[in-house]
Amino acid sequence: MAEPLSPKSFESNDPIAWCPGCGNFGIREAVKLALSELGLKPEQTCFVSGIGQAAKAPHYIRCNLFNGLHGRTLPVAAGVKLANPDLVVFAEGGDGDGYAEGGNHFLHALRRNLDMSYLVHDNQIYGLTKGQTSPTSEAGMKTRTTPCGAIEPAFRPLALAVMMDAGFVARGFCGRPRQLADIIKLAVQHRGFSLVEILQNCVSFNHVNTAKWYSHRIYDLAEEKHDPTDRDKAYHKALEWGDRIPFGVIYKSSRKSYDELLGDTIGSRPSDSDRVPAVLDRLLDQFS
Amino acid sequence: MSDLHRPTGAAEVNLIITGRAGQGLQVISRTLGRMLVRAGYHVFVSQDVMSRIRGGHNFARVRVSNVPVAADGDKAQVLVALDPALVARHVPDLAEDAVVVAEAAADLPEGLNPILIPLADLAREHGEDPVMANAAAVGATLALVGLDLDGTEEMFESQFASKGKDVVKRNVAAAEAGFRAVAVDQKRCCQHRLPSLGTVPERGLSPERLLISGAEALALGAIAAGVRVVTAYPMSPATPIVEYCFRHAQEAGLIVEQTEDEVSAANLAIGAAFAGARSMVCTAGGGFCLMNEALSLAGMTETPLVLCVGMRPGPATGLATRTEQADLLFSIYAGHGEFPRAVLTPADAGQAFLAAQDAFRIADKYQTPAIILFDQFMADALWTVERNVLKVDNRQEPALSEPRQEERFFDSPGSLRMTDGAASRTGRQERQVPEGLEPYSYRRYEMSESGVSPMLLPGAPQQLVYADSDEHTEEGHITESAAMRLLMVDKRNAKLAGIRQELGAPKVEVEVEVEAKTLVFCFGSSRGVVSEALVRLRARGHSVAMVHLDHVWPFPAGAVAGLVAKDKKVVTVEQNFSGQLAQLLSQECGVRAAGTVRRYDGRQFTVAEVEAGLEELVGAKVG
Secondary structure: OOOOOOHHHHEOOOOOOOOOOOOHHHHHHHHHHHHHHOOOOHHHEEEEEOOOOHHHHHHHEOOEEEEOOOOOHHHHHHHHHHHOOOOEEEEEEEHHHHHHHOHHHHHHHHHHOOOEEEEEEEOOOOOOOOOOOOOOOOOOOOEOOEOOOOOOOOOOHHHHHHHOOOOEEEEEEOOOHHHHHHHHHHHHHOOOEEEEEEEOOOOOOOOOOOHHHHHHHEEEHHHHOOOOOOHHHHHHHHHOOOOOEEEEEEEEOOOOOHHHHHHHHHOOOOOOHHHHHHHHHHHHHOOO | OHHHOOOOOOOEEEEEEEEEEOOOHHHHHHHHHHHHHHOOOEEEEEEEOOOOOOEEEEEEEEEEEOOOOOOOOOOEEEEEEOOHHHHHHHHHHEEEEEEEEEOOOOOOOOOOOEEEOOHHHHHHHHHOOHHHHHHHHHHHHHHHOOOOOOOHHHHHHHHHHHHOHHHHHHHHHHHHHHHHHHHOOOOOOOOOOOOOOOOOOOOOOOOOEEEEEHHHHHHHHHHHOOOOEEEEOOOOOOHHHHHHHHHOHHHHOOEEEEOOOHHHHHHHHHHHHHOOOOEEEEEEHHHHHHOHHHHHHHHHHOOOEEEEEEEOOOOOOOOOOOOOOOOHHHHHHOOOOOOOOEEEOOOOHHHHHHHHHHHHHHHHHHOOEEEEEEEHHHHHOEEEEEHHHOOOOOOOOOOOOOOOOOHHHHOHHHHHOOOOOOEOOOOOEOOOOOOOOOOOOOOOOOOOOOOOOOOOOOOOOOOOOEEEOOOEOOOOOEOOOHHHHHHHHHHHHHHHHHHHHHHOOOEEOOHHHOOOOEEEEEEHHHHHHHHHHHHHHHHOOOOEEEEEEOEEEOOOHHHHHHHOOOOOEEEEEEOOOOOHHHHHHHHHHOOOOOEEEEOOOOOOOOHHHHHHHHHHHHHHHOO
């Protein structure tokens, strides 16, 4: 086997448009590390993203890329994976893209369990549109669209994922790229839908949940010997938020992935496209 | 086309089969229809269905003729009622000497000619299930029109093979009982004997003729085109297309996905198409509303996408199971921003089969969305189609006007046909990286005169593919450059000229009448009705010809302008309120329609109605 490519060789030459100090840089480091250590070539991967600062991330990595519409990341990624199962498929975007605009797709992607990794950059605020509330903004948080403080409680995507028996559920932090890379590698290696929620600071619009704020609260699940196959415990860990915030692998399901089950239910598809005229003749016979 | 003339000796019998939802009316009309086609007749079946699962009032019209038919007939000679209470509603549809087959006399209106047959009892007795009243009705009808029971068993076998031998046997027994119940009464038997097949050149058993619905023909056309991924959220009238694909997914090698909503259906199909699978999404007008954003995405990212859009009366939920042609302008203008698209409007099952292949060819070649716009009537009707019309289109793509070196790998739409090219499990088409392309130098949106860029798929060795919904550079990265914006807008929209050329001129269906004083324009499923109405008008001395548009976008403006000489009168026939085709004619080629025959109550035009409507318009000036 050839030498794995260096993390640096996964850097694209597209000029980066993020704010200096943005948490996205740490996530990019982690993605580069993970791709390199997984021994992948850029052309073996396909990143699908929507709209938002996080959704620009695939432009800054050397990979195949479909940068689609706001919130529509997961359906496009599902189409890519179904059409070409050989590609290592990533969906990548922010909390607004995935949990607000794409909420219904998120729910059904968890249910469908197609083999792909979903990286969510969660900074609890809208960046691209300049500082509006997000589904993961804490209740009471003041933003441009919640001047008196957010009324709704924050969405807890990880708890939802555990409830849905999602394939692989984990949390990382942009300030710990090494650990995040390891989590991403596990997510890719898991056959099924892998949700990697990434805590991320927003230097421009979120002055509450700063990098420091997260650093003081996070703790590593591995150090607590958390068993990710224990769904009850996983559910509690997924809901834990406040003074202590866990990161690492929260839950792993033994569910088969959609692609495996698809093969089980209707069998393998014909690979020979020359068969079409014969199939067509047979099908047309049924109308005579 | 000659098949639309009514030759001398043309004759027909019209039947109505009426009942409640859940009584198996579609089984009767299809079984009977296929048996009649096998016997050498031309059959046309239309469905009038309420949006409910049980009860209500549904009916099918079955027209049987010795010459081709592509519209409902006038008055019916036979009414088969699975529920006698429904007979009264059909009295206006019946010919004077019509026969009514019904269960009991109690609910029947006065002055009818009923044959009382205890269909449910026969079904219970011979088929061990009252629902087989529908099979008994098939048998009774066969006797009434003078056919025998030959081939009944074979037909039920073909219809119900998956339900097991016992079901077939009981259906046959019920049909035989129904047949005997009519046949014992010699006077009644053969009362509406079918016309002689003498005028039909290829009389007798015709394995080369099929009875197929528009929806099934669309699905089969897509299969012929090598579709690999089909997506949908169920919505009438597109659901039968998807259900057909689901049923045959394995043997046809399809991945069929019912998604959480239409937004997902369209985006999933785009993702699959980006990764190289020929992809199709099926929906109705309302679902298409939800897909507008994705339509625009396919235009911007230059992703080949085929959309089957079924029209039903709107706005909003409208009449869910009925027909209309009011999404004509919507389909042309849907989606934000400006991008090229094709909108095809097939008339019938035969055209639908071919339109599906055209749509894939155009979508692939021009890397942009292609819409097949149809309506409920066309999708649910059963059409008699000569099998040799349903051909796999193996056309190699003609070179674009500016042949370039890169065409080596973007002419692969040709090789996307079933003939060559390795395909993966999902039929993904491998597009070859051209020799001499430096590693990692591929530009997805490379400029070209035709607007079409070489298309590689993600996964190509040592190349990367970037697709972007933002305005982008030739590589596919985000840009806000004004100069690049201009180049990209021009590039994308340049493709329309190629599509226009490819789709060609609309058909003037009646060539001999090209000198006609009045041209009647229509699109989609109106063709059969209009064509027959014109035959009648010509017989009364009117100088009329039909122009049926089998595609409406890019609008064939040049061709239409060429047809419409100065002294010609133009009218349209269309199933909408505002005369959308007339608007399009005016806007795209400055042709002002002198009038429009419209219908928008959710029911298909009848021939008589179009005839009367046109006579008024045509007679005004020309007559």
